[in-house]
Amino acid sequence: MNLLKAWLACSLAASVQFSSAQVKPASHEWKEAASGGYTYRYVTNDPQQARFYTLKNGLTVILSVNKKEPRIQTLIGVRAGSNNDPKDHTGLAHYLEHLLFKGTDQYGSLDWAKEKLYIDQVDNLYDKYNVTTDLLARKAVYHEIDSVSGIAAKYAIANEYDKMMSNMGAQGTNAHTSVEETVYEEDIPSNAIDKYLAVQAERFRNPVFRLFHTELEAVYEEKNRGLDNDQNKLHEALMGGLFPTHNYGQQTTIGTVEHLKNPNIKAIRQFYNTYYVPNNMAIVMAGDFNPDYVIKTIDQDFSYQQSKPFPEYTAPAEAPITAPIVKEVVGPDAESVTIGFRLGGIREHKDNVLATVMSQILANGKAGLIDLNLNRQQKVLSANAGSGTFKDYGVMVLSGKAKNGQSLEEVKDLLLGQLDLLKNGQFDETLLKAIVNNFKLSEIQGLQSNGNRAYDLMDDFIKSKGDLYADDVAFVDDMSKVTKQAVVDYANKYFGNNYVLVYKRKGEDKNIVKVEKPTITPVSVNRDDHSPFLDKIAAIPATPVQPLWLNFDKDIQKSKVGPAQVLYVQNKDNGLFRLYYRFNMGTWSDRKLSLAASYLQYLGTDKYSSEEISKQFYNIACSFNITAGTENVTIGITGLQENFDKAVSLFDELMTNCKVNEQALAALKGRIAKSRADAKLNKKAITSALLQYGIYGAKNPFNYQLSTADINNTTAHELVDILHKLPTYQHMVIYYGPRKLDAVTADVARLHKMPATFTPVLPAVKFDKTSQTQQQVLFANYDMVQAEVNWIRNTTTYNPDETAKLLLFNNYFGAGMESIVFQTIRESKALAYSTYAQYASPDKKDDRYTEVAYVGSQADKMDDAIHGMNELLDSMPLVTKNLEMSKNAIRQDIETERITEDGIIFSYLSAEKLGLHTDLRKKVYGQIASITMQDLQQLHDTQLAHQPYTYCILASDKKVSMDALKKYGAVKVLTLEELFGY
Template identity: 40%
Template sequence: LYPTHPYGTQSTIGTQEHLKNPSITNIKNYFHRYYVPNNTAICMAGDFDPDKVIAQIDKYFGSWKKSDNLSYPQYAPVKELTAPRDTTVIGQEAAFLMMGWNFPGAASAQVDTLNVIDNILSNGKAGLFDLNVNQKMKCQYAQSLVGGMNEYSQFMLYGQPMPGQTLKDVRDIMLAEIEKLKKGEFSNDLLPSVINNLKLGYNTSLESNEWRANEFVDAFINGEKWEDKVNYINRISKITKKDIMAFAQKHFGNNYAIVYKEEGVDNSQKKIDKPQITAIPSNRDLQSKFVTEIINSKVDPIQPRFVDFNKDLTKGTTKKGLPVLYVKNNTNDLFVLSMRYNFGKESNKWLSVAKDYLDYLGTNKMTAEQLKQEYYKLACDYNISVSNDEIYVSLSGLSENMAKAVALTDNFMQNAKVDKEAYNLWVESELKARQDNKKNQESNFRTLTAYGIYGDYNSRRNNPSSEELKSCNPQQLTDLIKSLNGYKHELLYYGPMELNQFTAAIDKCHKTPKTLNNVPEGKPYTKQLTQKNEILIAPYKAKNIYMTQYHNGGKQYDPKNAPLNAMFNEYFGGGMNTVVFQELREARGLAYSAWAGYYTPEKKNEPEYFCTNIISQNDKMMDCVRTFNS
């Protein structure tokens, strides 16, 4: 997309010559040119006293002198593409493609329309890609996304092939949905639903300090006027279906760039001579004036506020005796509701399969597509998550639609209609995903780590085999989901309703049998004791190595040690300013990533354990081990 602009011409960390000959003079000049107050914004959001904060900022930044010579590089406009521009890259990971169109920078009004189009195509529920491609499994996965930057933005498509499918097949499938966009071949309900869900997402995000601070940052980086930023929802609310069609017809032509990521060996890679690295002394016995000033400064101690489950949570029950944990939302009209079941994959390895298969089904009265559209119209999210020992059926969204969403979910889970063809396609896609994972270094490593920690019986191996998937009757899976309502479970609610209003609504819309069954017992995954040194290796042809050192002496959890454990991790290996990271990466240049920690178990009957994680070049592995052990 940007063959003549640094967005497209700069390699990630420079050329080999740059790496061989770093110039500290150029680095300092760059710093003094751009790291100046008239090129900087301090962005904050949270619970603070503005007057005190302004005084602090003035104290520490007030003497910072602006630059009178601040300037930015100027580049000729990128020429519009008039025909597809394609290239191919090769690597041993699974095949996929990305394609994109070029647009003006993030401050442009066109990006508003792109965000709406992105959600029309790919909103995770009822978009054209969601229903016409992913739901029908025409390819393994398709998605759209918007990348907004200061000078240019991109509208991108991402696709993965099914077995036997070419990347060009995937390209054509996605472009066919773009054509539907141009012709307006989508439900008239879709655009209003997109706008409502964008409003919902915006109001939900406002609860996050981090999100609000990042909005300031984005506006500053991209040159957006703040009034434009806060009026975003008002602007997109005025976009019509005709606007979308006209925009797509004008901008989404053969003016795209496309990259095909094929499987194979890249023989064009160039090796770089290993540089001599001189270790930097850590000087931990010395202390700078800056650190001394911080240590000697007087600060008001923060009084901790601990959660008191007897005061901060309100407990209740429904008429049928379902326990309720309740917290009032006094901020907005959004709700979060979870139905928690106290069992999971440790009890039945098919639960996660049933959950995934359910996503492709409808009922006798609603197709899978109609069901997803209905959730989207309600501006409510629905999800089933299965962990080792818990199942959550979760709903969230507009409080006014909670009862409808619960009733819809209950009806779906009780009346899901088996689709044998959809199951066969899902199995094909799942087996392809498993093969893709075998080509991924990190996935291989995580599986090896699970084997090392838990032994042969662990969460990554406790899955139905390929043959079991192929021979399974999918009716068993829908029966498994249907049975959930018959087990004891609890309701976790955060929303604007009063407790009695909530329980009354649940009594009406959440149908359960008069008598609920006890949850099935499971076989827990058990961390193995490390009684001797053992080395486990999974060969993978790569330029780097992932390594974990795991120690479990069987020491039981003691809450009295929690403060000491936390202090130790903060000092030794928990972040970038810790001993492990600074010694292995910063001082010696041995590792890309290095951290370590003494861990508290998730359950009180499990042992505490110690873990080291290092990612390094292959020939530096033993240096990493020796340095860490020292």
Template identity: 35%
Template sequence: MLAMLTKSIVLIVSLFLGSNASWSAAVIAVAPSAQTGSSTLGAAPAISRTLKGNVGAGLAHGTLALRLAGQIAPLCAPTLKASPKVLPSPQVTAFLERAQYVGISALRSDALPLAIPSAPQDSHPAALMAQLAQALAPLSVADVRKMPVQGLDSIARKIWDNQTALKPFEQPAESAAPDRQGGLSQGLHPAWEQGVFLPQTNAQPFPKDPLAVTVHRLSNGMTVYLSPNKQERRVYYEIAVRAGSRHDPLAATGMAHYLEHMQFKGTRHLGTVDFAAEKPHLDRITELYDKLFKTTDPKQREKLYSEINKASKAAAKYAVPNEIDKLYAEAGFTDINAHTDYEETVYEGNFPSNRAELWARTESERIENPIYRIFQPELEAVYEEYNTGQDDPDNGLWNAADAALFSGHPYGRDIIGLGEHLKNPSISRMQEFFRERYRPNNMAIFLSGDFDRDEMLPLIEKQFGRLKPAAIPPGPAGQVRPLRGVEKTELLYPAEEIVALGWQVPGHGHPDEDALLLMNVIMHNEQTGILDLSATKAQKVKEADASLDIRNEAGAWLAVASPKEGQTVEEAQAVLLEAVAKLKAGEFTEQDVQSILTNFEVGEKLRLENNQWRVSLMRRSYIQGQQWELASQRLERLRRVGKADIVRVANKYLGADHAVIYRRKGGHEADKVAKPKLTAVPIDPAKHSAAFRELSALPVKALTPRWLRRGAEYRSLSRAWGRLYWAPNKISDVFQLEFHFNMGTADDGRLPLAFDLLQLSGAGSLDADEFEKALYRLGAAMEIKLTDDKKYFIRLRGLDANFGETIKLVLRRFSEPNAAPGAFKQLLSIERGDRQDRKLDADQIFDALGEFAKHGKDSPILHEISARQLGELKETELKALLKSLAGMRRDVIYSGSRPAREVADLLSASQPGLEFKPPPPQTPDRLILPKKPRVVFAHQSGMAQALIGAYAADGVMDARELADESVFNNLMGHGMGGVYFQEMRESRALAYTAQGGYATGKRLGDDSSIAAFVGTQADKAKETMRLLRRLMLRPPLDAGRVSAAIRQAQEELLTESITFRDAPERVMEWRRRGLPGDMRKGMLKELRSYTPARLEAFVARFKKKPLTFFILADRDRIDIEALKKFGDFEERSVDELSPF
């Protein structure tokens, strides 16, 4: 066995270093070519750099341990002629086995650093083995075999450090720009290979890869993942940087997140009309913030803020806010956004397939030449985001869990950073962080959509290949402190009570990762998990779930429960521990595991349809340091995991050492970041940079619009049970079906409880657990959902081969529900407790407040049954209501591989002999139209923010105004270039979230309205409302903004591709609104001749509309008298907004 292990390690080394390479190879280097000035690989004089201390820092985990194994393994080989065979100790043998196992994934990469530490002349492999044996001597063989990958690398690093001939790591100068005349360079630059994982490339997709991904390397080390998908004529992209909160400087946390915000502020060429004139003011702002960073005296800080404000106003004269977003919006880009996580910052979006050059030029420009202008307003937006998070009970719970489970590591703090650091931002530190980490060899591009690889790759090389690589420094040190016993944390929030139990598990790349994934799904999959059946559906608690959070260097598994009425968090904790004990005892079957794999396969097929999901799978493999070949085989790997593996990891990791977080009801004192005074940044919508005009004028290939054609992309069939809206799935054998009952609480206030009872019921002879397992074995899942107009529908997904059986099973549940004895009584008890919790949830209160403001006593929420009616309710009533739904005409949406008539016939056969009744008549949605402006206020104690909504009813919209609606919404509310975002956040920093537009009725005859929402600091409510009123009733119609909105509306229609999953629902919505099929063709014709005068006529009627504000805030933090000046004032209690 040892000989086979040695041979395997040596083989791996030769595969990736070449057959003539050895582990004592000299440093391979890059030197400038005297002839071309480009970088070439060859026998040039080596750059002097060897490794000590930093050896392996930042490399993919396991690489360093495998290198040490490679030095030692030949010593143990029976065929070695240079020295006699040496028998290693059992611990060393275990180390070699473990190093091979965890290191292969990291090593199977053309990114293997070419600078291999040379074994010093006075050091023999036997000396390395002796040191390794000494280091491992205190450990048992079992301990070595289960040692985490970080432990292996730590031991290897210490042994390298003991080799005195190894010199300190020297940072080399950046190599000259590569010559790209002949296409993509196949060479790598050792100067910047250190500290990064560069995945293995593959020019052709792997045979079993359903995404057909190819992985490529640019000449500067940037990695590119390509996955063509021709469903839509669009391309979804992400650009990921390994620069997350884990990499934040310890004295300046929140840096990665700050930088994410500032990367949208433009470049030397975009976002400015005169960078040369702007730069001195920007330099002054940087200088002042650096002084602020070091200043603690309040008076001095106030003076500095005053100077910053002055310099910001001077710089703003040259700035063009959010010009990148405006450029993208006019070109038909959508979903422009970014996010920061622990390991990454990611920039994302969706562009039309004919706009690849615009995308590549713009994105490479903002990586190469970012300028952090308009810093002060964005700083305040981050403050608002931080303060919002401090008010959020769920955010508080997860932050407490991270602090307990990842103590001693950067993972243990909030991604947004510490409040004390946010108060002292430093632009120069941000620039330094950018220079260190935003390097092409530390970044990757991911594309999925309609493109040709042979065209896309050279374009990416041309634009992104000019970015300069550099060595990436290691992130701040961090070692997760192991839990000892039961470690408890107490939280107080005015919210529902929750208990969370957390256990520490290994990070990504550990051999147990796949088994842990299936362990989590065995516990919670929303259908048949141990927690689902034994806790939630058994109603032992109000709700329970579980989650697996595996990060690169450590992980955690959490089980969470909210207690039911009359139950303590400690009692809910006991229910969770009981479920964990069942898991560890193996109280599940191999069939349960197989059902999970069936449903996982269905989920994988669904993800293949979505470009965003496809990209997220690629990105995760890159960030986690996993080769794509291995990542693409996830389902095959999971098939090798059995019940025994799951029980083993459960017992291994879910032991006595764990964290408990109790969130109890009570007052919460949040740490808030105070905002400095800010003068509004003037925004001139007519201004544009020369680069904007140049990029906007790039030639593009015209796209032919794609309209939905009846009989091809969709069909509509009428049957006794209702109407079927059908679309073909030509990609997979997975169907999705929805039953739309056209009923909500306004039609019957018992419906929410009826659907709750349905979820606790079986069907006919099957009890609830048997029903869930039968459905899950079929690869099917069922959800109960609400439409935007508060109507219920159920959504099913599953395999078309099991379509008929699935439908029969689900419809039988409606006609023959059979909840367990006592389930109904427990349901009512949990409902009573849930109603009290809803009165503490700001989002739910605000939703109820908005419905009351719009509908008064006809609010759909007020139609739910009262506390008295709840006490009188009978189980037989709810069962009869469910049975009536089974016999009611409904709209059915289907997308799958079965023909339309076959689907219709199967649905008919599933309900033989029923006489279907029509649903209740649909009452048009009427909004309150007051004679005068008004303000509806509700108090919520402890809120630092004020949630502000506003609307003005506009009657029933004429279908001929669809083009007007589109242009208006593009003007006001779409993305960062919209008026609401620009004026509220970009110019004045009044809010983190600001959105609005024209809201059309959902059905023919429903009222439409102009509407907006803003979340702001309570002391800024008056200023925010004044601005909101002006923007809603007298929207700015600057020529530049209006022209841009018209172009955006046109591009939306030209580039939109309605997928087969969305087509049936869109057709149903058009029919409900009285529209004759796909009306987009007529809209485009109107938009091509649309004029600003037409938009002026559309919005002119808004001026006289009486505006209604509805506001949720703490009355002690908001100026009530100021609110009264905006209209007739009425205050409503939380009890008045709901029937309970």
């Protein structure tokens, strides 16, 4: 649940606030209006048409209506995060976030009066534990905590909050804590407004911190996961250097190990009472609803909250940085360099606009200085830049990775060299207009998403309580007023030697102190029980939402362009288009397709250089990409329909006439070698390779790679020949945009060169899933605190008639916080922060299902975690109430799901791959109600229980004994070469 704000991405998206895409900047002023008996504020010419209400108790409510689908993104935010943690109890705000899922005196308990007696004892014992320093004495107190907590848990109903939300059709149940905020997240059906608000009003009325010691262990696990993440270390070092006195740099969101070991429940309660007050909170909703009804209901449900003063975090004035501050962090992942500059806070609007424009001149992904001079010319492995703004300060970051034979110091000099070019005005002034046009394009795209709307509005509340929303709406218009000289002056004034430089080196981090495993007796979760409050919520009436099924024959229009089939859906919402050329072959047919696709971005033609092509696409707010998948190569061209001809013809010019660039290929080969070496250092990449090995065996899709010799022996002429020939192979044309079908086919025929008849596609290699006939352990070594275990079992061939049953089984057994697996492994036994089990469906009709179960735990708890999951895989607990809730959740998901835009076409193609010709959801919807617990148990018992599994384990061989692993099956220690194929 912890969402650390990565500096590069933390506010880059939030900086792109919605504004009117007009030629002449519109005015953006605060106005007041009334509707439904309530007064609200709004900003003129706001595309979100957001309403800002302040209720009598000070609660802020921000509403944005979007009728695209019958769902609502909801956020409840508190302007308190790790900045507000007491110095002697860091991590407290994050603790509290976890505990707000545990219920109140009305739900989450079988008998609150009896439970309270033991919870009070636990509170007092933690007070004692907090001040006890003798190790033996601490163990004795903790043993007592464990004992009393076990008694208290007999009255607790674990995950009742999650059950209620799932039962009403909510998705994305979660929360996050950061430096300035704690935000609680739900995506609900439009007909669940009354249920949702009733639950949330109760949730914040009198939260009970039950099941504290098992949830504390989940936070320990989360801390240990962070210790295994080199990017977390880099982030903390950078922020610590930029903010030597401000809590941005001095207090991490998850807290210190020492403070995690000494929690204080009463301090957490005090934090809640202090900051969780209506005048410091906001409810944000974006989606399909009647705002007059919603504001009235919120006012009624939350009227019990009373406004009261609270202490604001007083930001210290950081002393200027007068010389570079150099830091180093070490870890097993690839090396990198990061340069950070401290900027002004959210209220320095003009500077924020300039900083955003400046960061885009440096790097916009296509035509920035770093994009063209470093990435396009392959002078580094990769490089980027971005800016972000918090409440009190902002950050500008430049980052890069080194090629083979290149030092991080050289990368640093190259990055600063691009900054010097900007400071000297050595950039094309037309880039300023292109930046604005591309931001406007992003706004149009962002308005389609309830999530984008809600998070932008919440970001504004957290940083300014909504006071600066007019500036946010005007942001892009203000960007359009920025001159080249203003950017140059700003850069020279604020960007000198006043930076923090962090080198991420490869090596063993000997300073890691992990949170040790405490002794925890598994507690009751009472999964068979529920409170009267749950029944009360379930009984609240909800107007049924009728599902909408796809009719592939009606929803998709078909035509031909030469020999190519055209699949078409019209965009009736805006002026954006998406055009795809989809080839029925990929890297399983020719592994060099991926290399050719990568090579294309560095090529030019007789008419245009590679850099000129990038600039032209960026200037018309369009883009292209070529993706070489395993079974399909897909070329995508997107942007404004008014620039369709320019974009499509420009890409065809590149594809048809690209010419050999020997220097670019030599550099690309070197960078690929470095990227491959870096992948072998990356925990996620190794885990992916390990899973594919478990599913398919030694020959698998992950390691089906070109060898180093294959890459080195590939010539530039060979790759250019592949690119020139690609359009001659069989492919289809997919279009989503505002043009009529006949006009589109005529345009494509005119702009896209095709042969009279297609060349047949190349045959593809086939990969067969293995059959687990005996227990096996596949082990890969990695320097890490935790151990990650995946269970793999391939079962029967795909059968569409089983889809409803499998969907229900996953929801009930292993997916989500209300599932049996999560309740047992995390809530009852405190064995992991993250755990799940998924009976995964194949994407082809002749393929097989795969059961994948996962536990990520501390290495010293791995045996317990494996035993806990094995028990569930062998014997599934049967809880009728949970099953009915799972059915209800699935039905509501289907009722409110709207497959739109080009998603209709890609759904059709996915169905075709499975041998289907209709929308399978209709059949699933009709079958769900009749599936019984016996059906699920039969599936579990025949396919999963007491069957052999392949255990895929990633851990440090210093923390996990190979001999100990042998009890789970024959152990095979895999080398990175075996996993990666090179």
